[in-house]
Amino acid sequence: MDQATNLRNIVKNSQVANRRRAKVITVTSGKGGVGKSNISVNLAIQLRKMGKSVIVFDADFGLANVEVIFGVIPKYNLFDVIYNNKTITEVLTNGPLGIEFLSGGSGVKELLRLDKTQIELLVTKLAELDRYADVIIIDTGAGISDAVLSFLSASHEVILVTTPEPTSVTDAYAVLKAIRNNKIDEIEGHIHVLVNRVRSDKEGREIFDKLNKVSQKFLNIELRTIGYLPEDRFLPRAVIEQKPISILYPKANIVKSFEELSTKIMEDYDEEEKTTRGLGNIFTNFLRHKDRR
Numbered sequence: 001m002d003q004a005t006n007l008r009n010i011v012k013n014s015q016v017a018n019r020r021r022a023k024v025i026t027v028t029s030g031k032g033g034v035g036k037s038n039i040s041v042n043l044a045i046q047l048r049k050m051g052k053s054v055i056v057f058d059a060d061f062g063l064a065n066v067e068v069i070f071g072v073i074p075k076y077n078l079f080d081v082i083y084n085n086k087t088i089t090e091v092l093t094n095g096p097l098g099i100e101f102l103s104g105g106s107g108v109k110e111l112l113r114l115d116k117t118q119i120e121l122l123v124t125k126l127a128e129l130d131r132y133a134d135v136i137i138i139d140t141g142a143g144i145s146d147a148v149l150s151f152l153s154a155s156h157e158v159i160l161v162t163t164p165e166p167t168s169v170t171d172a173y174a175v176l177k178a179i180r181n182n183k184i185d186e187i188e189g190h191i192h193v194l195v196n197r198v199r200s201d202k203e204g205r206e207i208f209d210k211l212n213k214v215s216q217k218f219l220n221i222e223l224r225t226i227g228y229l230p231e232d233r234f235l236p237r238a239v240i241e242q243k244p245i246s247i248l249y250p251k252a253n254i255v256k257s258f259e260e261l262s263t264k265i266m267e268d269y270d271e272e273e274k275t276t277r278g279l280g281n282i283f284t285n286f287l288r289h290k291d292r293r
């Protein structure tokens, strides 16, 4: 460990004692390519602007995108945590505005197929992060793997992203079904649907209503809406420039929506909930009980 890292750890450890637990927000979706990584990164930036300390965990193992959107090359990634015995704090990378992130490892094939033991090891280590930030944003891969379900069960709030495309809505429903089938009851009431790439608020509302209706009828899960994000032609441009749109085009339409999103997601700030959930309790919530369910 070099001296800078050493000092950083000492500072961090001294902060630990009186530190509250982090609020864990997981951004997920059924279908890929719906905007999760851009939402995670820009939400982090807006929360940072609200004065929160933020860590983004890129949990799309092996297909890390957060670093690409931040335009930062990480020195370490999850591979080092699982195979090289690095601690979580050692592998954090500094992003813009003092945001730290944990890279999911790009093109590392070992990370594409983590077994249950490895996920367990990972989440145990992740629990450490709980003490180092006000907010932890987990950007998951698409779909319903054990890893995704573990993160959902450890979250205080879930942002379920869909676009208006029927395939994307159907796959969002599949995530809800997996939440129901795996009895991740504790997260119900905290699932916020975010409809991305809408052409009007009306379109967003219709998509939400449709999903909420089938979810209530067939799964008995009541969803919450957390608004809509417009289709914004500046977003793909920002991705190409490898700078988050909130930094590169702060006046873009979608940036205003990211600001509103960050305020809304912090509204349900429930201190008591934070003691019963969070990364520290990730096992009790899913993996440990999984086989008994």
Ligand SMILES: Nc1ncnc2c1ncn2[C@@H]1O[C@H](COP(=O)(O)OP(=O)(O)O)[C@@H](O)[C@H]1O
Pocket (backbone or CB within 6 Å): 029, 031, 032, 033, 034, 035, 036, 037, 038, 039, 065, 196, 197, 198, 229, 230, 231, 232, 233, 235, 236, 239, 254
């Ligand atoms: N609101 C939007 N307006 C325009 N393009 C968007 C929007 N949201 C997402 N995109 C496009 O979709 C691509 C994939 O987004 P990304 O955040 O990487 O999705 P995911 O993480 O869900 O796979 C972006 O690079 C961008 O080109």
Ligand SMILES: [Mg+2]
Pocket (backbone or CB within 6 Å): 036, 037, 038, 060, 065, 139
């Ligand atoms: Mg992504």
